[in-house]
Amino acid sequence: MPLTGLQIFKLLPNTNCKKCGYPTCLTFAMKLAAGKETLEKCPDATPEAKAALGAASAPPIRGVTIGRGERAITVGEETVFFRHEKTFVRHPGLFQIFDPTGLTPAERDAKLDHWRGIHIERAGETFRVDGIAIVETAESVAAVAAAERGFPVAILAATLPGATAVAERIKDHRPLLVPPAGANLEGYCALAARLGIPLVVGAPDLASLADAARDAARAGVADILLEPPGADPRSLHHSLSAIRRGALDRIHPGLGHPVFLRVGAGEIERAVLGITKFASLVALADCGGEAWLPLWTLRQNIYTDPQKPLQMDPGLYAIGEPNDRSPLLVTSNFSLTYFIVSTEAEASGTACHLAVVDAEGLSVLTAWSAGKFSGDRVAKALRQMKAADRVSHHTVIIPGYVPVISGELEDALGDGWHVLVGPQEASDIAPFFRDVWGPLARDFETHP
Amino acid sequence: MSLDLKPKKWAGALREVTLGAGTRRPVSVGGGNGLPLHAFEAAFPYRPALALEITDVDPVRWVESVRQPWEGVLGQPAEAARRAVTDFGADLLLVHLTGTHADRGNRSPEQAAADVRAVLEAVDVPLIVKGPGAGQKQNAVLARVAEDCRGEGLALHSATNEDYKTLAAVAVAYGHVLVGESPIDVNIAKQLNILLADTNVDLNRALIDPLTGGLGYGLEYSYSVMERIRLAALGGDAMLNCPVVCLVGEETWKAKEARVSADKEPLWGSQRERGIHWEVSTAMTLIEAGAEVVVMRHPEALKRIRKQLDSWFGSDRSHDREGVVRSSFRPTETSGGDSCR
């Protein structure tokens, strides 16, 4: 049970000396309670305080890193069952399962290069293939090729000798060792412990799984992922939920590890279950972008910190295919605002330009009262985006909730720019285009 | 070392709400006493019900890959209803009266009521009836539908905090179920139910629509609000334990990612598959968060979700003597140890 701000405050010296960087001991105590600070910052903390706070702080689910370098991925260190309790912390890695059997070296390299080249931007995040899970074959060149391209590699072992050969070749790239289902784990534990690489531990039921993980740890494996039993959705859901709850409640030390999940071709729903229900690494059999895109997006959604709104990159976005006579709307870069406005704008059937202004991820009204959506700021953003070059009509439509910035915005833009106050609700964009913009646009045609 | 995973027991449970009455074959939802799909520690007398959306007029904005399975019956509610039930296996239908909107046909309340009656005659599944959107017209349309179809246990979509009195009155007067809609906020959802209860709506005849954000467009907001609603319900809050309905089809198919062709975005893969995955992912995620009624558009997406749910609830659907549809699911006994095969 974590300590409350007031409980922690009573353990502190109450001198308000400010050495921790906070104005009062109470402020510092509240930050400690929220997990946003560490006790080390207080030079005068008593041994009692250190003891009381230390016990509560070791994470219930260990962190594990796979791979090295820029693409290394760390998973685990989760602290809650429901994302709204605080947030989920480390989004799961989505690995591509790759069976190089029967491929020529050129074909194999082409595939790896293709996967490495994939990147899709969405709401400030770059989606890419996080790693390659290689089906172990007689030779280990594919694994080496993947590792050399910087990919974190998971070795989907078929046999212990085979896995050993591959693992030894790429051990410096910190690969994940995945024994085959039902295998005797002893040899794999020894291998993982010797090479210092992470290991997946699987078992047919939860009790055996927990014990197996504990045994692996005792055998010297420092980093473990659990593979949950359950082929059908109901069993899998049960395992995933039980493991997370068991780890958080500290029922058994063997449960306090991140979770690994294998998903076959076309099993989108299984991947959805994994992403929503706490899997830390999901290895997917070959599927195209039509499956990856929804899964990356789902991961982005679920793993967003509920307290930190997603922000769009500021800039001029095209809705449909706008030209220089299309309307120009401006809005804030809170991603939900952007999505709602852009969806309604698209649904209106009228192509337009949408200028997204950096308002630090705040919605329009909130941004305005914090001074982050003022006429000056919007004008500056429009200038940076060179909006004047994109529209011949020099008219900008502002959200209906902030008509007050219109004068200041016009002044700041100068150059004969007009400001039009748009609707308050995004759902009124279509009627607005029809009833207000339409007639005006016709006027511009006849009186440029 | 044995694994002592104690099942979680809760003080409260979801209300059981029965949709459809009169000439309908009723479908009940809700009644569970645990977190969604946590069959290992709780009992769920009913499985989530899957509905398909049909429209009164041709839905011109539906992307081609969604129109295609409905070819020939778009904008013909009775025919679409038959196909939805007989060919696509929908448990329920949502009749979306888009044509009554001033900008999309401005159909009258009388015409709307005639459309709903035609559907009632065509199939025997319960109906959810959705109006043109908040405002005077919606009240007039739904009131007329409610009156002309009295006693059929329609679910009227929807009442809000700002405008609930008309629909509350007609739902009570004509024996229908009321859907309360709130803007992705637990408190507002609760407030609406309190206001409804204050005006004598029986909350055992009410559903909560917390507003669905589609995948990529606010899904996580709906997800967390629904988890919080379920937790409050299980904690004993009698104003938040109505079953939740999610309009998945309408929201997910708005997304650019569900509609844009691979010609424009080659990395995005086939639009047809992608769109269905988009709808399936949204539906599955929200069922995990507690959706008890899911309204979809693409019949293939519905089929896939049904298959997932069969894993929990079995695939037989038998009727008991009262005509209430029950799944064959019975919760397994759980003890202190755990086994999962």
Add this chain to the structure above:
Amino acid sequence: MPSHPVRFLPSGRSTIAAEGSSILRAAELAGEPVRAECGGRGACGRCLVRILEGQVPEYRVLRRESGFPQVLACLTPVHSPLTVEPLVEAQLPKLVSSDRYIGTEVLSAWAPWPLELAPLVECREPQDLGVALDIGTTTLRLLLIRLSDGVIVGEAGAYNPQIAKGADVISRIIAAEKGGLGELASAIRAAVVSMIVEASAGGFDPARIRGYVVAGNVTMIHLLLGEDPSGIRRVPSQPRALAFPPVDAADLGWPGRGAPVHSVPGAGGWVGGDILAGAVRAGFSRAAETALYVDLGTNGEIVFGNADFALACACSAGPAFEGGGIRCGMRADRGAVDGASINAESGAMELSVIGGGRIRGVCGSGLIALADALFRAGWIDRGGRLTGRVPDERRMAGQWGAAIALSAGKRVALWERDLASLIRAKAAIFAGIRSLVDSLGPGGPSIERAYVSGNFGRYLNLPAAVGIGLLPDIPPGRYGYIDNGSLEGAALSLLSREFRDEIAAYLTRVTYVDLADLAGYMDEFVGASFLPHTSPDLLRMG
């Protein structure tokens, strides 16, 4: 760029306005007093004008009377020459003083622990005077005090003239950013001079003033001293300073040669000296009991703590408690409804009016009493909307929705929108209280004493305030009412160095909590936006 002449009647003031600029801007240029209490967002309705000549866009016309369109000046662009008639009284009425402080011996009446007379400013002669000043966002109060014995000899009150530039602090900061700082500073300094003259009317000589202590929120102090307030509304808040050194009265144009003007320091951009002075005046710095201090004003400051700890926040309640932003709202003046009850059987509504006589509007305490009475009688639902129980003769409808008539002839009515504003204001306060107390963690201390302060009326109907969920439900005996903690604290600071030092020491212990940083605040706010609360259990905090 084309431009058009705009003329205001009946004043005759006119200007040339740029094409497309708002009528409100034209009024500013012309010097025509048109109020923009919401800062020009189209929210308060105070800038309603009638167009006597000229064209305005149809979609901005709210209604027509005798063929003349009525529009909101802030939202309506100038597209042709115009003749405009403002419809809302822009001049502020005079605040009626009640002479209730004169004769009070400050230290014995208000000191929270025994204090010796040791004035902060030098007292050379028996007739030497000091001034204690409370600069509220909405109202100003001044006490003239004889330094030799600490007795109040004069008092005055006025509405803060800065209201014309905005009812709330943010609007005034924005006005200052647009070049209005000089004007805002002069306006308030001039108002204080008028109050000094009024307070001295009993035969006292302002030249005898030896010093001033001013308490006000951080923005008010900045504006008074002519300091740039723009940093206050940044996130995080960055005022120019929280404590300013004393300035010479002459620099502000105030009487008293060489008289220093001290300002009570603040604890954060949104928790100013006014609140700290009030909290120390209520005994917070020395009490063992955990106590709550709530200022029911525009900024909604709250302090919670005791001798060991102090938390403070500001919850932006808006001007509803002082009658602002409410169609029928007014300050607690003659003609203001300040109490209400509805007979359960007969359904008859009875209203008490300040000064008796004709109803001219509703003040803060009247709003609270009305909301409670209407809710208990079932005339409004928990969201503040009218129900079928409202008797036909009281029910009204208009361009702002539905309303309940309060005066005969229906000139004064309480609109649903006004109830919505009140519910929002009370939700902000209660959510602030809840969030502040809960920020210490679950199972936190209970509220053992509570003090309420504000300018909503002569008294606060406590059962009504608890009944609508504005204040926590704790045993009523724990509540205390402080008329004007800020003013009283300023007076105590003037007369006792020890008290002044106590405030300075207390301020180092105050932990300011920014509600925007508290994850649960918005949730609490929505939960509290209901009568009395979405989850009434949360009201019990004793």
